[in-house]
Amino acid sequence: EDQVTQSPEALRLQEGESSSLNCSYTVSGLRGLFWYRQDPGKGPEFLFTLYSAGEEKEKERLKATLTKKESFLHITAPKPEDSATYLCAVLPMGAQKLVFGQGTRLTINP
Amino acid sequence: DAGITQSPRHKVTETGTPVTLRCHQTENHRYMYWYRQDPGHGLRLIHYSYGVKDTDKGEVSDGYSVSRSKTEDFLLTLESATSSQTSVYFCAISERTSGNTIYFGEGSWLTVV
Numbered sequence: 001e002d003q004v005t006q007s008p009e010a011l012r013l014q015e016g017e018s019s020s021l022n023c024s025y026t027v028s029g030l031r032g033l034f035w036y037r038q039d040p041g042k043g044p045e046f047l048f049t050l051y052s053a054g055e056e057k058e059k060e061r062l063k064a065t066l067t068k069k070e071s072f073l074h075i076t077a078p079k080p081e082d083s084a085t086y087l088c089a090v091l092p093m094g095a096q097k098l099v100f101g102q103g104t105r106l107t108i109n110p
Numbered sequence: 111d112a113g114i115t116q117s118p119r120h121k122v123t124e125t126g127t128p129v130t131l132r133c134h135q136t137e138n139h140r141y142m143y144w145y146r147q148d149p150g151h152g153l154r155l156i157h158y159s160y161g162v163k164d165t166d167k168g169e170v171s172d173g174y175s176v177s178r179s180k181t182e183d184f185l186l187t188l189e190s191a192t193s194s195q196t197s198v199y200f201c202a203i204s205e206r207t208s209g210n211t212i213y214f215g216e217g218s219w220l221t222v223v
Binding site: 103 | 143152154155160171200204213216
C-alpha cells in the first residue's frame, strides 16, 4: 500500500533558526513527489515537484531534496511569514491520484 | 492563482438535505478532483474526473456523487447530508503536460447541523 509519513507533526523555531522537515514514503514506483504549503483557511499552495533521487529544488528560503525513500524540506533562516502547514504527497507510477501525508505544522517565532 | 473557483465558499445545511458544491476551472485541464480535509485525516480523495463524463471513486466516496458535463465544471453532490460530512472540501486540477502537478482551489467550508 502506498504510504506517506511526515515528521515532526509540529515544529516551533525561532526566527533565523534553520531546520528540516521529513517526508518518508513507500510506493511501488514513484512518478513524482510534491510539496505544498497551506495557510489557515486556504487551499494548499504548490511549492515543488521532485521526480528522481538526487534531485533538488530551491525557492527563496526553502530547498527540497529527494532520495529513494524520503524527501526533506530544508528551511534556511526562516521568517515568521514561513509559518504554515507543509504537506508532502506522492504520485505513484501508473496513478493519477496523490497520496498525502498528514503535514507538518511549522511555527516561526519572531 | 490556479484558475479554480469553488462555490459556495461557506454553507450551513441541515441533516438529510442535498448539497451541491461547484468547481469551475479556466485552465482547460483534463483532470479534476474533489478532496476533503479533516483534522487527523489529512487530505482524502473523494472522486476524480479524467474527462467529460469520465469519473472514478477515491478513498472516501460513500455518500457522494459527482458529475462533469463540461471540461470546466466538476460538481460534488451530497445526496443526503450527514454530520460526518461536515468538512472543508477542496477542488483540484491537473494536466500531464504540467508535470502532473495538482493545483488546489481555496476550499468550501460545509457544516451539517
